[in-house]
Amino acid sequence: MLHKTAAKTALAATAALSALLIPAAGSASAATPASVSGSTVTARANSYDATCRSHSRTYVLKKYYRRVPVGPPSYYTLRCGTSTWGWKHIKARHxxxxxxxxxxxxxxxxxxxxxRGGYSTYLNQCPRVEKFRTILGTPAGRGDLLTAYNVDRPAAVGAARC
Known part of the structure; x- marks a missing residue:
């Protein structure tokens, strides 16, 4: 009888311990990061995936605003797109x-x-070195984001010195 009680106690302790070690389905530690091209996919990426599955390629996911000197800011749209332009392209390729x-x-x-019909950011040095590039204009519209990527090539030979 003592043996059965000890076995039941050990079994109950093991079950309690495993409940503490295994995260609940809704907890942050239960989420396993997915990877795309070596980058961790964010919750927004998963939400964009779901949105683009239920909408057309021209569906607007996000607006990016550009500050202009006079008047209201202009904006450019990120659409679901295809494998060659828009969010699906950026996610898959970059x-x-x-x-x-x-x-x-x-x-x-x-x-x-x-x-190139878009905007870039540059390193703060002389000569200027491009770090990141966006290209605008898609089959869905001129103000749409075609692609965006890091520029990983050195400055052109013979670039203007400061």
Whole structure:
């Protein structure tokens, strides 16, 4: 009888311990990070996935605003898109996370025109070195984000010295 009581106590203790070690389904530690091109996918990316599954390629996911000297700010849209443009393209080819979202916002918001129909951010050095580029204009509209990516090539040879 003593043996059965000890076994029941050990079993109950094991069950209680495992309940403490295994996170509940809704807890933050239960979420396992997914990876796209080596980047962690954020909750917003999962929400964009769900939204784009139930809407067309022209559905607007987000607006990025550009400050202009006079008048209201202009804006550019991020649409669901396809494998060649928009959010689906950026996610598949360049990875999507909160950092990518912030870089796009900074490039469009305060970046310089890049001559490719978009805006870029640059390192604060001389000569200027482009760090991040956006390109605008899609089959859905001129003010839509085609793509956005880090620029990882060195400055052009013969670039103007300061």
């Amino acid at each position: 990875g999507w996370n909160s950092t990518m979202d912030r870089k796009i916002s900074a490039a469009i918001g305060t970046g310089s025109p890049n001559g």
